[in-house]
Amino acid sequence: MYRLALNMLFGDRAKLAMLLCGLAFSALLMAQQSSVFFGIMSWTYTPMVNIRAQVWVSDPMVEQVNDAKPLRDTDLGRVRSVDGVAWAAPLHTSFVQARMQDGNFKLITLVGIDADTFAGAPAVLSQGRIEDLRLPDTVIVDEWGAALMGRMGVGPDGKPRNTPLQVGDTFEINDIQARIVGICRVKRAFTGGPFVYTTYDRAKGYTLGARRTLSFMLVEPQKGVAPAELCDRIERDTGLKAWTSDTVIWNWGERSLARNTFWWFWTNTGIPFSFGTAVLLGLFVGIAISGQTFYSFVLENLKYFAAIKAMGAGMGVIARMLFVQAFTAGLIGFGLGAGMAQAIGRVMIEKGMPPFVMYPQILWATFALVLGISFVSAVIGIVKVSRVDAASVFRG
Amino acid sequence: MSHLAHTVAVRASGVDMFFGTPENRVVALKQAGFEARRGELIMLVGPSGCGKTTLLSVIAGTLTPQAGAVEVFGQRLDGLGQEALTTFRRKNLGFVFQSFNLIPTLTVAENVMVPLLIQGRPFDEAHERALAIIEKVGLKGREEGRPNALSGGQQQRVAIARALVHEPPLLICDEPTSALDKDTGAQIMQMVRDLSRSPERCVVVVTHDHRIFRFADRIAEMEDGRISRVVDDPKLLDTTHL
Ligand SMILES: Nc1ncnc2c1ncn2[C@@H]1O[C@H](COP(=O)(O)OP(=O)(O)OP(=O)(O)O)[C@@H](O)[C@H]1O
Numbered sequence: 001m002y003r004l005a006l007n008m009l010f011g012d013r014a015k016l017a018m019l020l021c022g023l024a025f026s027a028l029l030m031a032q033q034s035s036v037f038f039g040i041m042s043w044t045y046t047p048m049v050n051i052r053a054q055v056w057v058s059d060p061m062v063e064q065v066n067d068a069k070p071l072r073d074t075d076l077g078r079v080r081s082v083d084g085v086a087w088a089a090p091l092h093t094s095f096v097q098a099r100m101q102d103g104n105f106k107l108i109t110l111v112g113i114d115a116d117t118f119a120g121a122p123a124v125l126s127q128g129r130i131e132d133l134r135l136p137d138t139v140i141v142d143e144w145g146a147a148l149m150g151r152m153g154v155g156p157d158g159k160p161r162n163t164p165l166q167v168g169d170t171f172e173i174n175d176i177q178a179r180i181v182g183i184c185r186v187k188r189a190f191t192g193g194p195f196v197y198t199t200y201d202r203a204k205g206y207t208l209g210a211r212r213t214l215s216f217m218l219v220e221p222q223k224g225v226a227p228a229e230l231c232d233r234i235e236r237d238t239g240l241k242a243w244t245s246d247t248v249i250w251n252w253g254e255r256s257l258a259r260n261t262f263w264w265f266w267t268n269t270g271i272p273f274s275f276g277t278a279v280l281l282g283l284f285v286g287i288a289i290s291g292q293t294f295y296s297f298v299l300e301n302l303k304y305f306a307a308i309k310a311m312g313a314g315m316g317v318i319a320r321m322l323f324v325q326a327f328t329a330g331l332i333g334f335g336l337g338a339g340m341a342q343a344i345g346r347v348m349i350e351k352g353m354p355p356f357v358m359y360p361q362i363l364w365a366t367f368a369l370v371l372g373i374s375f376v377s378a379v380i381g382i383v384k385v386s387r388v389d390a391a392s393v394f395r396g
Numbered sequence: 397m398s399h400l401a402h403t404v405a406v407r408a409s410g411v412d413m414f415f416g417t418p419e420n421r422v423v424a425l426k427q428a429g430f431e432a433r434r435g436e437l438i439m440l441v442g443p444s445g446c447g448k449t450t451l452l453s454v455i456a457g458t459l460t461p462q463a464g465a466v467e468v469f470g471q472r473l474d475g476l477g478q479e480a481l482t483t484f485r486r487k488n489l490g491f492v493f494q495s496f497n498l499i500p501t502l503t504v505a506e507n508v509m510v511p512l513l514i515q516g517r518p519f520d521e522a523h524e525r526a527l528a529i530i531e532k533v534g535l536k537g538r539e540e541g542r543p544n545a546l547s548g549g550q551q552q553r554v555a556i557a558r559a560l561v562h563e564p565p566l567l568i569c570d571e572p573t574s575a576l577d578k579d580t581g582a583q584i585m586q587m588v589r590d591l592s593r594s595p596e597r598c599v600v601v602v603t604h605d606h607r608i609f610r611f612a613d614r615i616a617e618m619e620d621g622r623i624s625r626v627v628d629d630p631k632l633l634d635t636t637h638l
């Protein structure tokens with residue numbers, strides 16, 4: 001009987017197409033919007049990915065990584081003396097205007113790292129060497145930033161150049177020259193600006209006005225000391241705030257600065273609301289279109305269901321037929337929608353805009369919601385069929 | 397008496413059936429009594445609204461009357477719950493409807509298989525039996541087509557195949573020919589007679605159509621919710637009011 005139930009569904013091409021469109025559109029919207037949401041949210045803690053250290057220490061008032069509150073230089077010594085600290089290095093991060101070759105300004109993320117340890121240095125350099133940062137007036141720029149700033153560059157002939165900046169090219173930060181000695185590959189940030197790495201001391205010079213320049217301290221625990229445990233000790237001994245640097249969304253610990261940044265954006269911005277609205281919209285559109293279409297499918301077949309009832313099929317059999325029909329449509333609709341979301345996502349990842357991270361969890365959740373839509377549709381149909389009595393077959 | 401018990405297929409007595417609210421009540425059956433025997437084709441005739449379809453529904457176990465006793469093949473239907481009635485219909489009944497009621501999105505063969513699949517028969521067995529009976533109703537070659545591609549008479553033949561594929565002891569037909577022209581109606585009745593003939597089977601046909609009365613073994617005439625008389629020969633009926 002279930003095979004016939006499927007044939008009934010597939011026999012009505014127009015309704016099936018409509019049903020699948022509704023379900024696929026709903027799955028697409030939910031999966032795609034969630035993926036962009038998590039993509040954007042992952043950008044909020046980009047510094048945690050690009051600047052690598054096991055433990056971060058900040059001012060006690062700091063709530064998230066993009067909002068540094070300067071520390072005193074003497075704090076470095078206090079942290080170094082905490083039991084279990086192997087070493088601690090200063091880190092400067094700030095947003096500053098850089099003056100490009102064409103005279104226009106561009107907001108950049110300036111990262112000053114310790115010149116002795118290079119703690120926090122980018123993991124991958126596609127051009128140049130990290131050690132060259134010890135040369136005067138030098139910086140390392142990320143690939144995407146180099147391309148962006150290249151559009152504001154000027155060629156030897158004085159005309160605009162459209163090629164990315166290279167090792168050897170220069171620009172200015174607060175009237176001080178910045179000469180590129182390396183190009184690195186890092187993750188893009190929420191704030192959108194290029195990442196420009198330099199040494200901690202030179203960062204001081206680039207931000208001349210600033211009285212204090214120590215944004216964070218990067219700390220390496222001694223062997224055998226767990227980062228979270230070291231965080232406790234640092235907080236107890238210095239009164240500063242200490243964070244772990246885990247960035248894996250489903251596994252990050254309580255103390256992760258990335259996690260706290262994620263939740264800070266969750267509670268303090270409209271991002272979850274606007275994406276949540278889009279996902280809900282997908283859900284409602286799914287319920288509306290699919291529920292409606294499935295309902296009209298059931299209505300159209302109502303007298304046949306009544307006849308099947310009269311011929312001796314119990315409501316149990318009919319309910320299972322409707323579930324088979326609704327869930328089959330749900331399964332195919334989900335497949336189509338998720339497939340489209342993945343295809344669109346591939347294009348987005350290639351272009352880098354907008355950010356797109358389709359975690360398996362997103363697919364599972366979408367799958368569950370689509371099955372939920374199917375379930376609701378089937379139940380509405382079952383209620384309808386259960387209300388028609390078998391005697392009605394002789395009428396009309 | 398024991399001989400009679402053996403031959404009686406359907407016996408209803410004192411059946412009352414009302415519709416609507418107590419203030420606004422429509423009486424469909426009023427102390428109706430009815431009897432049909434194994435091996436016969438009995439027709440239920442009478443003016444529109446006299447309760448033919450209602451009585452048929454009571455016998456088929458799709459309607460439960462407010463009063464009266466209904467017995468089909470020795471089984472009492474009054475007092476049975478919905479589930480038991482469903483099981484009863486599944487085992488004992490074949491239906492032919494005025495409007496065919498074939499599922500348009502299924503093939504002819506699939507439509508005919510429905511009663512067997514409801515009984516839980518394997519798909520392949522059901523398919524085979526469906527093909528065999530489709531051949532008997534003269535529609536070989538049309539098995540995989542859709543019912544809508546067939547003429548009315550052909551569709552009713554599919555319905556007859558569906559009604560008989562599981563060899564039910566009781567065949568119930570409500571106005572089987574009224575959607576068909578005269579000649580086709582006669583052919584359909586001939587087919588019902590030929591295919592359903594069996595010493596064990598009872599066929600009850602509700603009809604308005606006096607042109608098919610000749611196919612009946614007996615004719616029960618209804619009036620105002622009860623059987624007024626039963627005749628063996630259609631010529632004895634006054635058909636002017638039908
Ligand atoms: N479900 C129902 N609700 C209300 N009234 C009903 C219902 N079914 C039948 N009736 C009424 O019961 C009476 C008998 O109806 P029934 O359908 O049995 O007549 P019939 O002899 O089959 O008529 P026809 O020849 O027109 O098919 C009619 O007055 C009809 O209006």
Ligand SMILES: [Mg+2]
Pocket residue numbers: 448449450
């Ligand atoms: Mg009727």
